Amino acid sequence: MSMLELHGVSRSFGGLAAVDNVTTTFEPGRIVGLIGPNGAGKTTLVNLITGVIPLSSGKVSFNGQSLNRIKPYHAAHLGMARTFQIVQPFNQMDVVDNVAAALLFSQGGHSPASARAAALPIIERVGLTPSAHKSAAALTLAMRKRLELAKAIAIRPKIVFLDEVNAGLNSAEIDQASRLIRELADEGITIVLIEHLMKVVMSICSRVIVLQQGRLIADGSPQDIARDPAVIEAYLGKKYLDKRHGQ
């Protein structure tokens, strides 16, 4: 039995099949890249798994438990975390309270005060300590992405969906984020990385799955995926192919 299993997961909006009959599994402690062109259904797939929107059809189970009709807060209690592609900080709170909220409501045994204390090491880990007492609204985009990551870590997840956490970051910031993602995987957390930057996908993922128009069109090692003609055509485009041959 895998940690997370999807069977024929589908969702349509009106006539549009945003996610179309996706069947796959996720194993503990691995970094899985989830790639595909814009509008392929990546974010929608995460929304389906975490209960943000209901499935049109199909089945999702997590450690053997069915997640159909689950609510997002319940997904969090089961150990699923996600960051939002469009960051959603609690803008009127400081960084500490943002992370403390995640600690307080995802697991028992905390008071607001103890959650604030426990938030500090997590904030340190994502490198936000100098801004710990700034309001989230005052952070730069790069910092808000790190805050999303800190909140995801704070719920002590078994699996984390990272929806383009590197978009808009510079290369030093991306290296930093990649290192942190590797560390989390080493701790046994499954990472599902939605990412447009192929460099990042190639360097940290052990497996890559590819969506196109809602369908899962490829699943394999980064090297296999990079060679797969269907993927190259659908997603990477001819330019990437030319560049690879030119190297």
Next chain:
Amino acid sequence: MSKYIILGVVLVGLAAAPLTGDTYLMRMATLACMYAVMAASWNLIGGLTGYPSFGTAAFFGLGAYTSGILATLGVALPVSIAAAGVVAFVVAAIIGFILLRLKGHYFAIATLACVELLREIANSATDLTGGGMGLNIPRNADLGIFAEASLFFFAMWGLLALTAVVCLVVERSKIGFALSCIRQAEGAAEMIGINSTLYKTLAFALSGVFVAMAGGVYASWVHYIEPGDVFDILLTIKPVVMALIGGVGSSVGAIVGAIVYIAAEEVIWRNYLDFSSGIIGLTVVGLVLFLPHGLGSLHLRLRGKAVTP
């Protein structure tokens, strides 16, 4: 810290009203306490949670009729008022559970419709409520004018003290933390494990309880209620304005806002009888445009500082 001092001063100041021996002043103080209860209650759902409820009058009327009907059956005042609170909690929880999936003006309009609905029920359930003829509520005993005024003042004052304590405890507690997260980003709040439906429903139910109890005290105080009086739309709108005056999000602000409003309304009523609602309307517009964070932010505004919530 300072908000506790302000609250203490306000409560002690109001409690001094009976010392004046002036029944007119006591009537105003009783009204101020009643509206302060309603404004602080509204703040729980409208301010803290960010769901602009226009259902305040529904719970006021519900409480007035629940308590009033029980009083006609001979139930003692404290019991009938407690019953009004319990009934409102249950009804508000049911209404909240259904309506809190709506947001913004959709939620506002749906809660407003609840006022109309309950008013129509009160109008048509003639056997129970007396319908449009109204309901007479018997006096407990012949206490004399001043003693009776004192009784109802202290009932309303005690209710305000209770409401203030509950609101402050909620604000500081885990519940308040959750409500604040929900207001700022509901999707993100769910994703960190907050059962938003549960917390929103709880906030809405709590916001109904004290309003209904105030309605219960009011019914016994005035001895006669009718649907148009206790389901009056002004009972919905005024608490919102009061919370705006105090600065949305702060229960102490809402309480201060209620007192400022009642005092200002009285002055305006006396001096500009014909144009009083116009002046109230202009005040609201002025507040929203120039002091969106309430009177508490006035000193910042005067010093030209940016106001962050």
